[in-house]
Amino acid sequence: MMQNLWAYIVEPLQYAFMVRGILASVLVGVVCGLVGVFVVLRGMAFFGDALAHSVLPGVAVGYWVGHGARGPLFWWALATAVMVALGIGGISKGGRLKEDTAIGIIFAGMFALGIAIISMGRSYSVDLVHFLFGDVLGVSWNDLALTASFSFVVMLVLFLFYKEFLVVSFDETLARTLRLPHRVLYYVLLVLMAVTIVVAMQTVGVALMLAMLVTPPATAYLWARRLPSMMILSALIGALSGVLGLYVSYYAGMASGAAIVLVCTALFGISFLFTRMKPNAKTLGTEK
Amino acid sequence: MNAAFLVDREDNPAREVSHDPGAPVLDVRDMRVAYGATVVLDGISFSLRTGEHVAVIGPNGAGKSTLFKAIAGVEKPCAGQVRIGGHDPSGHICIAYIPQRSMIDWSFPVTVRDVVMMGRFGRMGWLRHASRADHARVDESLNLVGMTALADRRIYALSGGEQQRMFIARALAQEAELMLMDEVLAGCDAPSQRDIHAVLEKLRERNVTIMVSTHDMDEASSRYDRVLLLNREIIGFGSVEDVFKPALLRRAYGHHLHVLPSADGVMVLSDTCCGGGVEPE
Numbered sequence: 404m405m406q407n408l409w410a411y412i413v414e415p416l417q418y419a420f421m422v423r424g425i426l427a428s429v430l431v432g433v434v435c436g437l438v439g440v441f442v443v444l445r446g447m448a449f450f451g452d453a454l455a456h457s458v459l460p461g462v463a464v465g466y467w468v469g470h471g472a473r474g475p476l477f478w479w480a481l482a483t484a485v486m487v488a489l490g491i492g493g494i495s496k497g498g499r500l501k502e503d504t505a506i507g508i509i510f511a512g513m514f515a516l517g518i519a520i521i522s523m524g525r526s527y528s529v530d531l532v533h534f535l536f537g538d539v540l541g542v543s544w545n546d547l548a549l550t551a552s553f554s555f556v557v558m559l560v561l562f563l564f565y566k567e568f569l570v571v572s573f574d575e576t577l578a579r580t581l582r583l584p585h586r587v588l589y590y591v592l593l594v595l596m597a598v599t600i601v602v603a604m605q606t607v608g609v610a611l612m613l614a615m616l617v618t619p620p621a622t623a624y625l626w627a628r629r630l631p632s633m634m635i636l637s638a639l640i641g642a643l644s645g646v647l648g649l650y651v652s653y654y655a656g657m658a659s660g661a662a663i664v665l666v667c668t669a670l671f672g673i674s675f676l677f678t679r680m681k682p683n684a685k686t687l688g689t690e691k
Numbered sequence: 692m693n694a695a696f697l698v699d700r701e702d703n704p705a706r707e708v709s710h711d712p713g714a715p716v717l718d719v720r721d722m723r724v725a726y727g728a729t730v731v732l733d734g735i736s737f738s739l740r741t742g743e744h745v746a747v748i749g750p751n752g753a754g755k756s757t758l759f760k761a762i763a764g765v766e767k768p769c770a771g772q773v774r775i776g777g778h779d780p781s782g783h784i785c786i787a788y789i790p791q792r793s794m795i796d797w798s799f800p801v802t803v804r805d806v807v808m809m810g811r812f813g814r815m816g817w818l819r820h821a822s823r824a825d826h827a828r829v830d831e832s833l834n835l836v837g838m839t840a841l842a843d844r845r846i847y848a849l850s851g852g853e854q855q856r857m858f859i860a861r862a863l864a865q866e867a868e869l870m871l872m873d874e875v876l877a878g879c880d881a882p883s884q885r886d887i888h889a890v891l892e893k894l895r896e897r898n899v900t901i902m903v904s905t906h907d908m909d910e911a912s913s914r915y916d917r918v919l920l921l922n923r924e925i926i927g928f929g930s931v932e933d934v935f936k937p938a939l940l941r942r943a944y945g946h947h948l949h950v951l952p953s954a955d956g957v958m959v960l961s962d963t964c965c966g967g968g969v970e971p972e
Contacts, residue, residue, distance in 0.1 A: 444799060563818055570809045573799050579765045580788050581813030581865070582781065624800060628845060633800050 415653045423547055424539045428645025431606040434554040435615040436641030438599040440634050443620040445572050453510035455600045455612035457487040459517025477549055484597035492593045537608030537660035553602050557595050607660040614664040622671040625678040710776025716741045716900045722771035724761050731757045734924050742898040746911035749921035750944050755904040759871040763788040784813040787862030789872040797847045803857050804842040810864030832863035836890050852883020859890055872903045
């Protein structure tokens with residue numbers, strides 16, 4: 404029985420693309436889990452979803468310009484994501500429209516633009532599916548190196564400025580009376596979200612990105628008492644979902660991004676039922 | 692964000708501007724604050740003595756929160772100036788703003804100790820973690836407000852009075868010399884109010900200057916050195932006897948307050964603008 408299980412575990416590992424895929428999903432799970440904690444606690448889920456979708460036109464233009472080359476797409480996506488993050492961040496503060504309305508307009512418009520550009524290419528449907536739902540098994544060693552270095556930078560910034568991000572997320576007025584540069588911290592957080600989304604794009608795609616940013620932190624929230632444990636748990640859940648999801652995808656012949664997200668969702672469901680049985684059940688975001 | 696954070700804390704103990712000796716702890720001159728075209732406060736001038744406790748009263752929308760935020764340097768006045776110990780508030784971290792409870796996300800995964808420690812963040816400097824001295828200061832602050840036993844409790848499990856005492860502890864950890872407390876007693880039951888009053892009395896020994904906004908007239912008229920009556924401008928500022936006059940109260944509240952002259956001064960029946968002192972904002 405144990406030998407059987409072992410065989411199931413190692414079988415996919417004989418393929419280099421599976422090994423690369425698993426490594427990429429672990430990195431993406433960890434970095435999304437960490438950044439996602441702030442997305443969830445600050446109520447920025449819609450912003451994250453919008454940002455992920457808004458990357459599409461950048462990627463499409465990169466694809467067009469590079470005649471289908473995959474290499475430069477990361478940089479096109481990164482430039483677009485950072486620009487959109489800072490753009491929406493600027494517009495949504497003190498504009499004439501409500502924040503979510505402004506985000507919605509930009510989000511839908513950018514997404515449509517992306518689809519329009521891609522649809523003018525020859526292999527429209529294949530490419531679109533890759534961008535929307537990810538192509539983790541197509542990750543190259545080069546992609547993996549980029550993913551790893553940018554994940555590391557995101558984690559380093561979160562670690563170094565942890566206490567500043569904590570105070571600006573919990574009580575912005577306190578951050579201001581402590582004379583911390585709250586606007587700068589806000590924009591740094593937006594850039595971290597943008598980088599995270601680009602790093603995760605090849606693994607889960609833009610359409611399912613929100614799940615990686617929201618579901619592992621929400622699951623961790625149910626179990627954790629304090630922010631550090633929530634972040635560690637969220638990263639672990641993200642990584643575990645990545646690995647389990649790829650195995651499910653391998654054995655069930657299922658799209659990898661969808662499999663990863665479904666594992667995430669299942670872990671949340673189980674946690675939700677378990678923690679509901681505990682006394683002092685608490686709810687996120689409703690006790691304001 | 693500049694080279695200052697590389698300087699060792701011991702060499703640079705005060706990241707903030709020092710106070711001029713002799714300058715009042717707070718001096719506001721001809722201040723006007725507006726949101727867009729709406730003027731919220733206008734012609735505000737007053738100053739506070741070190742260590743005094745001042746109640747700020749006025750109807751809903753009188754600008755009490757805005758006044759506190761402008762003093763704290765969170766809102767920028769569009770005219771006039773605020774001076775903290777003779778200097779612009781922007782360099783000071785000795786002003787604590789204690790928020791209305793509705794402004795805080797109580798589901799946030801932090802304990803009481805975590806929140807109080809946040810008061811130290813302004814003095815720790817960039818890239819630094821809490822030192823033993825920071826922890827000692829947090830312990831002392833928790834002890835002073837009587838929250839030591841609740842230090843490791845999640846904040847969603849606190850009562851209203853405990854939430855406010857936690858924020859006062861945070862202000863102490865911040866080493867605040869001026870504390871601005873927005874509706875600190877609103878929605879607290881009588882025992883909680885007693886606990887908070889006891890803490891405020893302890894702060895007198897430390898010479899902390901305090902402004903408390905309140906809708907409770909009984910509270911405002913009994914426990915403070917001076918009362919500031921506000922409605923877009925200062926209607927009255929002085930002792931209880933000077934401020935609790937029918938004409939002044941009517942000017943501030945219009946018909947939202949029932950005032951009866953009585954044998955020993957004025958009898959205020961109620962501030963009808965909000966149910967029992969709980970501001971519905």
